[in-house]
Amino acid sequence: MKKITVLMLTLLALTACNDWLQERSPMTNTAADYFTSFDAAKQVVTAAYVPAMWEYQSTYFSEFFFGDVMSDDALKGGQNTSDMSDVYYLENFKATDNLSIILDYYRAQYQGIARANLAIDEIPGMTLDETLTEELRDRLVAEARFMRAFYYFRLVRAFGAVPMVTKPIYSTAGWKVPRAESAQKVYDDIIVPDLEYAALHLPKKSEYAAVDLGRATQGAAQAMLLKVYLYQKNYAKAVEWGGQFLSDQDAEYALCPNYEDNFTLLGENGPESIFEIQYMAEPTSDYGEGNGFTRGTFTTILTRARSGLSGEVTGWGFNRPTYSLYNEYEAGDPRRDLTILKPLPSEIKNEAEDIYMGDDLVNIKRTLLDPVTRSYEKLDHDTRSPINLIVIRLADVYLMYAEACAGNGDEGPAWAYIDKVRTRVGLPGADHAQGFDAALRHERRVELAMEGHRWFDLCRWGIAKEVMNAYRAGESDEVKAAMSEFRDGFELLPIPYEEVRLGGLEQNPAYK
Secondary structure, eight states, X not given: OOSXXXXXXOOOOBOOOSSTTSOOOTTOBOHHHHOOSHHXXXXXXXHHHGGGGOOBSSSBOOTHHHHTTTTTTEEEESSSTTTTHHHHHHHTTOOOTTOHHHHHHHHHHHHHHHHHHHHHHHGGGSOOOSSSOHHHHHHHHHHHHHHHHHHHHHHHHHHSSOBOOOSOXXXXXXXXXXXXXXHHHHIIIIIHHHHHHHHHHOOOGGGSOGGXXXXXXXXXXXXXXXXXXXXXXXXXXXHHHHHHHHHHTTTTOOOOSSGGGGGSSTTTTOTTEEEEEOOOOOOSOOTTTOTTSOSSBSHHHHHSOTTOTTSSOOOOOEEEEOHHHHTTSOTTOTTTTTTEEOOOGGGOSOHHHHSBTTBOXXXXXXXXXXXXXXXXXXXXXXXXXXXXXXEEEHHHHHHHHHHHHHHTTOHHHHHHHHXXXXXXXXXXXXXXXXXXXXXXXXXXXXXXXXXXXXXXXXXXXXXXXXXXXHHHHHSOHHHHHHOOOOOTTTTSOOOOHHHHHHHTOOOOGGGO
């Protein structure tokens, strides 16, 4: 199977004795009663992957709404400015702590953490037998720890310091946890140790059976360590883990000769893919059901053009590329037309909906668009798509490693790895005269456009305020009028009001 099968796990209620002399009551179950075989342990770990797929609860909260739309790469889009108004507030720096999109995103990550914590807590104590060897046990724990680190990394880069929960919570007495003293504390105590354990105990991509394709690998853990150290500006450690990845994974990954193969169904889990979120065809409706009721992604229908271009299959028109991004591509760069489509006049059937705040551009990555007929592939269900979401691919690692080398004072390999990315699409080596930072930032923007990276890159580089205010000044009067001026502190989202209220959490300063 090319996808991880999504398993719904329901554990029986857990009770605790008030007196150590009291025997366990009949019909009372503990978590340990479930963890009796390799299959049971594997199901629990598989369940820890599932919240990474979630995109809808009370509203849609796909990753691109944060990574693309909050940046200078994309406008919200949709039918009009009122369509997904939460995102309108996000993109225009008018976010408040009561937006549903922020609460849903925040809680989805903690659902993943809770599932990972259960596996991490219970699997090490399982009895080894012919089905559960020490190696398999360590691998399952490593998968769970990778996923816990993944969810915490998502939280830290979006919200800063967050509550650190590392054990299953079985009673109301344990759920109220304060925010960590700093984001660094979350990195030091959870994210880095979990990823280091994963890097030590996970197999390489080629060592998994076909049925397990899509599970976390040693290469994914090493690539994530490179990434988290970049976010901490610890360039020496980033170089160390990037170098380890390049050495250990040399035979595991390669740039796709054709750039566009990364964004097709046939290209899923391909040679360039290091970690991607797995989706499946979903022919049944789950409208209004919320998290966990679909195994398909909403992103495809969300980002397809509202008039369907040259075919009858239409979309909802979100995540519209900006002309700022469109104009960033240099002459002859084929990635522009494999990322952004400028509709023909005949393809704009309803200007009021096909043009959003003066923007007629369409994102075509992961939309399953036939480039010849300029029409969309029909899905098994109108709103559910099977195409995976790539979280890390090799070109991303090359550019992160280049950044780490330069940050560590060694621009030689830094330029070389930028050029590896450029030559794959037939471009000459980067012009050194522009300076390394400009070259790196350009290359990340065009190579990874509309893949949810741009906003987090701007924040990591400490240039979000500078870039977004300059972008606002150069946009149309309509866009300019909608956007608030970027203020210090907007690099982080507000902690959701419900979490502040229920947990007594301290709010981020920009939203007090």
